[in-house]
Amino acid sequence: MDLLHSVGVQTTCYLQENLMDFRDWFLFISAAADLRTTFFVFFPIWFHLKEAVGIRLIWVAVIGDWLNLIFKWILFGQRPYWWVYETDFYGSAPPPVIQQFPITCETGPGSPSGHTMGSSGVYYVLVTALLAQLSPLQQNTSIARCLHGILWAGFWAVQVCVCLSRVFLAAHFPHQVITGVVSGMVVAEVFVHVRFIYNASLWQYVGTTLFLFSFALGFYLLLNILGVDLLWTLEKANKWCERPEWVHIDTTPFASLLRNLGILFGLGVGLSSPTYAESCRGKRGQRWTFRLCCIFTSLFVLHLFDSFELPTSREHLFYVLTFCKSSCAYICAVALIPCGISWLLQQVEKKDL
Numbered sequence: 001m002d003l004l005h006s007v008g009v010q011t012t013c014y015l016q017e018n019l020m021d022f023r024d025w026f027l028f029i030s031a032a033a034d035l036r037t038t039f040f041v042f043f044p045i046w047f048h049l050k051e052a053v054g055i056r057l058i059w060v061a062v063i064g065d066w067l068n069l070i071f072k073w074i075l076f077g078q079r080p081y082w083w084v085y086e087t088d089f090y091g092s093a094p095p096p097v098i099q100q101f102p103i104t105c106e107t108g109p110g111s112p113s114g115h116t117m118g119s120s121g122v123y124y125v126l127v128t129a130l131l132a133q134l135s136p137l138q139q140n141t142s143i144a145r146c147l148h149g150i151l152w153a154g155f156w157a158v159q160v161c162v163c164l165s166r167v168f169l170a171a172h173f174p175h176q177v178i179t180g181v182v183s184g185m186v187v188a189e190v191f192v193h194v195r196f197i198y199n200a201s202l203w204q205y206v207g208t209t210l211f212l213f214s215f216a217l218g219f220y221l222l223l224n225i226l227g228v229d230l231l232w233t234l235e236k237a238n239k240w241c242e243r244p245e246w247v248h249i250d251t252t253p254f255a256s257l258l259r260n261l262g263i264l265f266g267l268g269v270g271l272s273s274p275t276y277a278e279s280c281r282g283k284r285g286q287r288w289t290f291r292l293c294c295i296f297t298s299l300f301v302l303h304l305f306d307s308f309e310l311p312t313s314r315e316h317l318f319y320v321l322t323f324c325k326s327s328c329a330y331i332c333a334v335a336l337i338p339c340g341i342s343w344l345l346q347q348v349e350k351k352d353l
Contacts, residue, residue, distance in 0.1 A: 002087060002089040003089075004173070004175060005078060005080075005083055005087070005089070005173055006087075006089055006090075007174075008080060008167070008173030008174050008175065009080050009083070009084050009096050009098065009173075010096070011167055011173075011174055012080050012098050012167055012168065012170050013096050013097075013098060015164065015167060015168040016098065016099050016168060016170075019164075019168065022168075023101075023168075025165075026164065026165035026168045026169060027101060027102075027103065027165070027169070029161045029162055029164075029165040030103055030115060030162070030165040030166060030169055030171075031103065033115045033116070033118065033119040033162045033165070034115060034118070035061050035065060035114075035118045035122075035260070036306060038057060038058075038061050038118070038122045039058075039061065039263055039302075039326075040299075040302040040303060040305075040306050040329075041299065042057060042122065042126070043057055043058060043333070044294075044295055044298035044299050044302060044333055045295055045299070046126075046129070047298075047333075047334070048291045048294040048295045048298065048338075049291060049295070050129065050133070052198050053125065053126075053129040055197055055198055055267070055271075056125055056129075056191055056197065056198075057122060057125055057126075058263060058264060058267050059191055059194075059197050059264075060121045060122065060124075060125050060187055060188050060191050061118060061121065061122055061260070062212075062260045062261070062263065062264045063187060063191075063212075064117055064118060064121045064183075064184055064187040064188075065114060065117075065118060065256060065257075065260050066212050066216065066257065066260065067183070067187065068112060068114045068117050068118070068180070068183070069108075069216060069253050069256070069257060070215075070216070070219065071111070071112055071183070072108055072109035072110070072111060072112070072114075072253070073109065073219065073220070073223070073230045073253075075109065075111045075112075076109055076111075076232075077109045077110035077111025077112070077173075077176055078109075078110055078111075078173070079106065079109075079110040079170075079171060079172065079173075079233075079236075080098060080170040080171070080172070080173060081098065081100055081104050081105065081170040081171070081240060081241070082236040082237070082239070082240040084096060084098060085240055086236070086240075098170045099170070100169075100170060100241065100242045100243075100246070101169050101170075102243075102246050103169060103171070103246075104169045104170050104171050104241070104246065105237050105241035105246040105247050105248075105251075106171050106237070106251050107233055107234050107237040107247060107248075107251045107252050107253075108233055108251065108252065108253045108256075109233050110171070110172050110173065110176050111172075111173075111175075111176045111179060112176055112177075112179035112180035112183050113163075113166055113171075113172045113176045113177045113179070113180035114180065114256075115162060115166055115171075115172075115177075115180070116159065116162050116163055116166060116172075116177045116178075116180030116181045116184065117180035117181070117183045117184040117187075118184060119158065119159065119162045119181075119184065120159055120180065120181040120182075120183075120184030120185050120188070121184035121185065121187050121188040122184075122188075123155050123158055123159070124155070124184065124185050124188035124189070125188050125191075127151045127152060127154075127155045128188075128192065130151055131147065131148065131151060134147055159181050162177070163177040163178070163181065200268065200271075201272065202268050202269065202271075202272035204268070205264060205265060205267065205268020205269070205271075205272075206265070206268065208264065209261050209264055209265045209268075212257075212261060212264075213257070213258075213261055216257055230253075231252075231253070234252065249312045249315065249318060250322070254319055255318070255319060255322055258319045258320075258322045258323040258326075259322050259323070259326050260326075261323060261326075262322065262323035262324065262325065262326025262327040262330075263326045263327070263329070263330050265323075265326075265327050265330075266326060266327035266328065266329060266330025266331045266334070267330050267334060269327070269330075269331050269334075269335070270330055270331045270333070270334025270335040270336075271334060271335075273331075273334075273335040275335045275336065275338070275339035276334060276335040276338060276339070278339070278342070289345065290338075290341060290342065290345060293341045293345070294337055294338050294341055297337050297340075297341060298332075298333040298337050301329070301332055301333065301337060302329055302332075302333055305325060305326075305328070305329035305332075306329075308325065310322060310325065
């Protein structure tokens, strides 16, 4: 593995030496590839345009990130920004110098890459959804081939950019980002054939949330009893990150887990609420005015939730509040906002009569 890691460090050095002019682009791509973009941008747009696609986006993102966490705990993957200073591979020679950036210092294990796994899974869902929506235009074979080619070329262009950005930022080795892309596509393809998620009851959402949390916590506690510290990367991040403020608690494994589970739980509560059934599944829910109002209002409200910073002085309290914040955000986006907009439009219609 040291040889593979050394090749990865050389790749990072090469990218940083030759593509430093694209630094801001790589920072943007890496930030955009975070699942926050899916949760707070892609979901409200697709959910209010095509409910099934929005639901599948959340399930793929949440289950994919949960699997990513389990894989990371099993594989114990290193990250370039600390491995290069701890390895004995270089002997007495000075290790290569790699530059760090504000989003380099992820605190979890590195394999597989969560950014590339999440990005490939989410964009796989989006591409297949777009192809399904454009199917009436694909009766002409040449048009169908052109659409397939453009969308899948765009998909791979995004994945290549995300992979390059993660390696450039010294957050991952090349083999980790490749593994992440493949894993994300597999998860997304599996959910193409999973149908129960579109009609899942509240108790199924609750049961799934409890199972995912219990399994992750139980796995962590079991290995901790056996003497295996699954949070071994936190010490390395704090030790080797150039600036302490670049180490963020919201990148820790349990913070991401509880954020995702809160979103899944909030989606289930919202979909099961009577207000959602009355507003989104009635005749008003088919109108473009209603849908567009829901999209823009949801984007604004979710942005407010995302920008609200939680206190980080007490770690366990931060985790609990992360779950609650995510749940409340999605209950608002799925149920409360459509209900409120439906009521407002109804009042406007009454005045016009």
